Structures are given as structure tokens and as C-alpha cells.
Amino acid sequence: MKDLFVLNKYLLRYKGRLIIGTICVVLSNYFKALVPLEIGEALDFIVLKVSDMKEQGTQSSDFSAEMGGDLFTFGLTVLFYALVMGIFMYFMRQTIIYNSRLIEYDLRKDIYEHYQNLDVSFYKKHNTGDLMARITEDVSKVRMYLGPAVLYGINLTSLFVMVIYSMIKINPTLSFYTLLPLPLLSLSIYMVSSVINKKSEAIQRQLSSLNSFAQEVYSGIHVIKSYVKEGAFGKAFDEESEIFKEKSLELAKVNAMFYPLMILLVSVSTILTVVVGGIQVSKGLATPGNIAQFIIYVNMLTWPVTAIGWIASIIQQASASMQRINEFQAVTPAIENDNEAVYDVQGEIEFRDVSFTYPNSGIQALSNISFKVSSGQKLIILGKTASGKSTIAELLLRMYDVSSGQILIDGRDIKEHNLNSIRKSIGYVPQDVFLFSDTATKNVQFGNDAATFAEVQEYTDYAAVRDDIESLPEQFETRIGERGVTLSGGQKQRMSIARALIKKPQIVILDDCLSAVDTTTEQKILQYLKRSLVEKSAIIITHRIMSGFDVDQIIVLEDGKMAEKGTPSELYAQKGFYFDMLNEQKEEKQLKSA
Numbered sequence: 001m002k003d004l005f006v007l008n009k010y011l012l013r014y015k016g017r018l019i020i021g022t023i024c025v026v027l028s029n030y031f032k033a034l035v036p037l038e039i040g041e042a043l044d045f046i047v048l049k050v051s052d053m054k055e056q057g058t059q060s061s062d063f064s065a066e067m068g069g070d071l072f073t074f075g076l077t078v079l080f081y082a083l084v085m086g087i088f089m090y091f092m093r094q095t096i097i098y099n100s101r102l103i104e105y106d107l108r109k110d111i112y113e114h115y116q117n118l119d120v121s122f123y124k125k126h127n128t129g130d131l132m133a134r135i136t137e138d139v140s141k142v143r144m145y146l147g148p149a150v151l152y153g154i155n156l157t158s159l160f161v162m163v164i165y166s167m168i169k170i171n172p173t174l175s176f177y178t179l180l181p182l183p184l185l186s187l188s189i190y191m192v193s194s195v196i197n198k199k200s201e202a203i204q205r206q207l208s209s210l211n212s213f214a215q216e217v218y219s220g221i222h223v224i225k226s227y228v229k230e231g232a233f234g235k236a237f238d239e240e241s242e243i244f245k246e247k248s249l250e251l252a253k254v255n256a257m258f259y260p261l262m263i264l265l266v267s268v269s270t271i272l273t274v275v276v277g278g279i280q281v282s283k284g285l286a287t288p289g290n291i292a293q294f295i296i297y298v299n300m301l302t303w304p305v306t307a308i309g310w311i312a313s314i315i316q317q318a319s320a321s322m323q324r325i326n327e328f329q330a331v332t333p334a335i336e337n338d339n340e341a342v343y344d345v346q347g348e349i350e351f352r353d354v355s356f357t358y359p360n361s362g363i364q365a366l367s368n369i370s371f372k373v374s375s376g377q378k379l380i381i382l383g384k385t386a387s388g389k390s391t392i393a394e395l396l397l398r399m400y401d402v403s404s405g406q407i408l409i410d411g412r413d414i415k416e417h418n419l420n421s422i423r424k425s426i427g428y429v430p431q432d433v434f435l436f437s438d439t440a441t442k443n444v445q446f447g448n449d450a451a452t453f454a455e456v457q458e459y460t461d462y463a464a465v466r467d468d469i470e471s472l473p474e475q476f477e478t479r480i481g482e483r484g485v486t487l488s489g490g491q492k493q494r495m496s497i498a499r500a501l502i503k504k505p506q507i508v509i510l511d512d513c514l515s516a517v518d519t520t521t522e523q524k525i526l527q528y529l530k531r532s533l534v535e536k537s538a539i540i541i542t543h544r545i546m547s548g549f550d551v552d553q554i555i556v557l558e559d560g561k562m563a564e565k566g567t568p569s570e571l572y573a574q575k576g577f578y579f580d581m582l583n584e585q586k587e588e589k590q591l592k593s594a
């Protein structure tokens, strides 16, 4: 339950509506409790009048003429009560259920904002499905508590108080017998609901595993088809579905018991009312109208008593969901920005004895790396796969903080900088290209919202992707990504380059961004880069040494350690990795031209 306390601040935010809602509930129940009184009186009136008239020898065909007017008044009164009750009922839903929707919106917005502030290692630790489930399903379950559970909780309490008060006022003994089976009803319904709940949760879990299974199949459909594994996956899906079916059938069985049980216990109450009431009438302790009143009251109480079990289960579920939500809300971002100052970054970069271990996997990706790139210089990072090259880019963007050592930008520790200024001043082309499902223009403008269409054209030209875009069905307005045109690997890379450069950043980081681009196109892009990067610092991670591009410094990584470092001619003289790589490339070229 205490997990739900977090929600009190939201409830307080909308307390006005909650108070009005509560008043409406109470008033609606007040009028509801008046109805049986009126009906009981009407019945007693009829019994009395009929026996009176019989004594006076009135013909039974004249009864209606004698009583018609009075009965009509009774009927109108009941109708009036029902009408007023209905009006208040409308307003109680309009206030309390309405509130729950407002709070649901606020809560979801808060969770979303919090998620966005969390660092990437958080996202690596938790899968997307889990994050999504907490912001959608769990929030909906919490809303069930804020809306229906609160509403019916208030409703039930006030109806209980009023009905039982009226019953005791009319006849305490009869009340005792009539109400006797109700605690039992409540308890058994609570027990059945708990079983239902457990089974529903198991079904829910099975459904989400079914969902993730299907999701993975659809995202990997290419691989599955090419390996002709449809059959195997179909079988696995059948098995999962079978479990789901069995669980659902079990639930259906328990559900089927629910209503018969409820009706059984209510019938016991009704029978007790009639039997005990009958005895009391014969002794002159009660009137026949009282029996009618009590039967209506018992039926009025049936629903709230059933609802106790239902509300309890909603609260249980909401509290489990809220616990899951709270768990993520309590996570503090590992990367925080303490500096709000606005300034320009010059672009001097220095790694001082930097070591880094990925917090989620415990893999040490870098050890004791030191280098310095003065503003305007170009650095090339070479190295075998998994040697830690991309990790350097991640650290510069401060996606993670170093485990030891220091990264300095413009001579100041990266942790003391305004994180947003640093990220804004870096044009980053990641190794894994990600484009949004939006138009080509929008994807490029993602780098710079203020960019005009002319600029978008200009920068796609620089990235040698303009012709590709213009040959798409709707040119720059073509939707790309999911549900749109699929671009080739090389086209995506060049889109990503255009997106990074249109930022006009002070620092450029290109991570293997020309791997899927042919040599002619590569030359075209390099020519542009050569011109545009004149005064900018650049870190270029590559598997291929690019000709015709002036480089100030090269570092070679090996297993996260610095293997070679120096100017191109220094490294050439060292006859190490760089030397071998250059020679290999030369041989390839000769082979091709031969």
C-alpha cells in the first residue's frame, strides 16, 4: 500500500474536484437509500387501506379508485428520488473519474521526463519492453486505483453507512439476521478475487512473453526467412500460445464460480429476511412493508459487498504497478549536468590517462589512454575490432563517465562543462546509423531545427546523398525508416553525415562513417570535409586510411591500450600497425588496377 502514497501529491493537486465528487457520491446514496423507505411505506399503506376497505365492505373493484391518487404520489416520489440520484451519479463520475484521467496524464508525463534524463547505461540494463510496460500498462493500472477504486470506495462506504443506518433504525433484530451472511459473502468474494488476480497476472506475464517473442520474430524476419526457420519459430510460438490458452481456460473456470457464489449468498440473506421478517410480522414487531424494504436494501448492498473484493484487487494490482514505477523513478541519472552557463566550445580535446569499464557488462574497454587534439586538429583512430575506438566517442559525448583519469575539453574537465553545450558543439556520426521514421528533410533538420530547406539541400550535397534523395518518389518529402522507404546502408550513413554537419559543430566525430560508401563517393565527401573542417577539431575512427586528407595525428588502439601514437610519418617509420595497413591498402589498389 505504501507505494501508492506517492500518488497523494497528485490527488492533492486536484483536491477540489475530489471533494465535490465525494459530496456528490454521498448525496446520490442519500437519495438511493430513500427509495426503499418510500416503497415500504407504500406497501404498508396498501395493506392497511385494503383491510380497512374490506371492513367497510367496499367492493374490490373500487379499490383502485380509492387508492389511485396516493399510489401515484408514491410513484412520483420514487421517480424523483431516482432522478436526483442519477444526476449526482453523473457528477460523481465527472469529477472523480475525470480526476483519474488528469492524474494519469501527469504521471505519465513525469515518468517520460524522468526516463529521458536517465543515462544510457540505464537503458542498456533494462529492456525496452520493460520500460514501455511501466509507462503504459502500469500507469493504466494505477489509474484504475485513482478512478474506479477511489470512486467505488467512497460510494461503498457511504452507501453502507446509510443503508445500515436506515435498516437498524427500522428494525435492529431483522437487520442482524439479514446482514449475517454478508461478511461471509465479502470474504469469499475476496478469496475468489485473489485467485482470479493471481491467474490474471500469470496470463499477463505469459502475454508479454508472447509479445516479446513475436516482436523479436518480426524484427528478425529477414534472418529467419533466410535460414528457413519459420517452422521452428512457428512451433515455439504454438507452444507459448498453448500455455496462454491453458491459463486463460483456468481463469474462465474460476470466473464461472464467481456469480453463482454471489447469488447463493445473497439468496441466503433474502430467505433469512423473509423468514425472520415473517415471524416478526406475525408477532406484530414488523410490518410487511419492512420485509419489502429489507429485501431491497439487501439487494442494494450486494453490489458494494462484491465490490470490496474487486476494489481490494485493484488496489493490490495498482500497488504492484506503482512499486514498479517507483523503482525506476528512484533511479538517479549517473550523468548529471551541474552547469547551466551558455558559452562556445573552442574544441581542444584531451584524454589524460583515461581508463573505462562498461558498468553494465564489466568489460574494460579502455586502459590508460592519453592524447591531445588541439583546436582545429584532425586525429585518426585506428585499431582492430573491439579495441575501444567507439568507446572513445561515447566518452567524449559523456554518455558515460570515465572510470579513472580525466577528459578535458578546452582545458576543463568534461564533468564541469555544461553537458548540453558540449553535446551541442559535437557533430557525431555514430557507427550504427539510426534514422527516425520521418521525411528526409526532417531527418537532416534533426541536426539543426533552424536549418532552411536550402541548407538541407546544401548539406546533403556535401554528404553526397542529395542525388539519392532526389531520386526517391517524393524527393525530400519521402518518409524514410519504418513504414517508409528503406535506404541502403551507404545512403543511411551519408544521411547521418549530413545530419551531423548541418549542426555546424566545433568538434566532429565520425565513427567508421564511410564503411559502406564506395571510393569515388568517399573522395567526394572527403574533399568537402577537407574544406569544411579547416578550423574544426575532428576525430575520425576508421578501418581504412583515407588518402588526400590531411591528418595531424594518428593513434592505434589494441585491446583498449594505446599501441601507437604520432604523426602519419612518425607512425610510418615505426613500421607497426599503421605501416602494415598502408601497405595492405596499396597492394589492394595495385591488384585492382592490374
Ligand SMILES: Nc1ncnc2c1ncn2[C@@H]1O[C@H](COP(=O)(O)OP(=O)(O)OP(=O)(O)O)[C@@H](O)[C@H]1O
Pocket (backbone or CB within 6 Å): 124, 358, 360, 361, 362, 363, 364, 365, 383, 384, 385, 386, 387, 388, 389, 390, 391, 392, 431
Ligand atoms: N554498451 C556497451 N556495453 C558493454 N560493453 C560494451 C558496450 N559497447 C562496447 N562494449 C565492449 O567494449 C569493447 C570495446 O568496444 P568498442 O565498441 O569501443 O570497439 P570498437 O573498437 O569500436 O570496435 P569496432 O571496430 O568493431 O567498431 C568491446 O569488448 C565491447 O564488447
Ligand SMILES: [Mg+2]
Pocket (backbone or CB within 6 Å): 389, 390, 391, 431, 511
Ligand atoms: Mg566501433
